[in-house]
Amino acid sequence: MTLHKIVIPTSFPIGPVNVYLVEGDPLTLIDTGPRTDEALQTLEQGVAALGYALGDIRRIIITHTHPDHFGLVRQLVERSGASIWTHPFNADWFNNLALAVQRRGEFTLQLFKQSGVPDALIDMMRQMSPVMGQFFEEAPTDHWLDDGDTLEMDGALWQTVFTPGHAGGHIALYQPQTQQMVVGDHLLKYISSNPLIEAPHAPGLPRAKALVQYLDSLKKVAALDVAVAYPGHGDNINDHRLLIAERISFHEQRAERIAALLDQGERTAYQLVQEMFPRLADFDIFLGLSEVIGHLDILQLQGRVIEAPRNGHLVYASQ
């Protein structure tokens, strides 16, 4: 066994994040943990327990650009000179972080406004945004892993599997002979991965339909033979097809609940969030909106729901 899980603490509601050290040449780290002293210390200790130093890492693979997964990348590169590998979709988060953050901020503001989120809540979430920014920093790269690209890890050839949905640039890594798969946050054992709505790649492009992408990615991974999946949080997964079937039916049920609410009358996305998840507060509102908008996208694709502008918001209605 040459792939080792190291569990790193985070201050996020999700709890600790798993990163993976793969022995062999080049010594490879998959994901990093957030940019905190505690995370860096834990990673250093975990790597040391396996007989290595952080400076020995030669290659860092990032499954997706959420702060708990890539936050330490710059500090690790500074200490080790490691090369960074990720999906080209994530390029701005490494090479032009200010632009990526600005684009996300503008997009999220517009999304909240059109979803009917109250102004006071928008202001509060805007104030939280710089706080989130402390958990990652820019670390340039020009090494890309696109769908189907292979890389060698400890003598075996691993395939990149593009799995957008939880994040637009999410990748997993698959080794067909041993049927091992590093799945990032695409598939988690105990919780359903949130299909986070993201800003489009460039101004003027439509936003991606994250839940539609996510369900497609689930079906793509279900088609692979996987003996063990190594996730970004929680325990390994040994029955990925069963878990994927559960996730798909969970989303089908949730879409039906939203359809039933819309049968009672038109609503904004924020009104649906309040009805579906009445206890959500702060940043979790964004997670709730991502879920609800994801299901609205699906219901619209199925021709069951239509959206229309109303008083500066978008309202959704059954049809």
Ligand SMILES: [Zn+2]
């Ligand atoms: Zn994530």
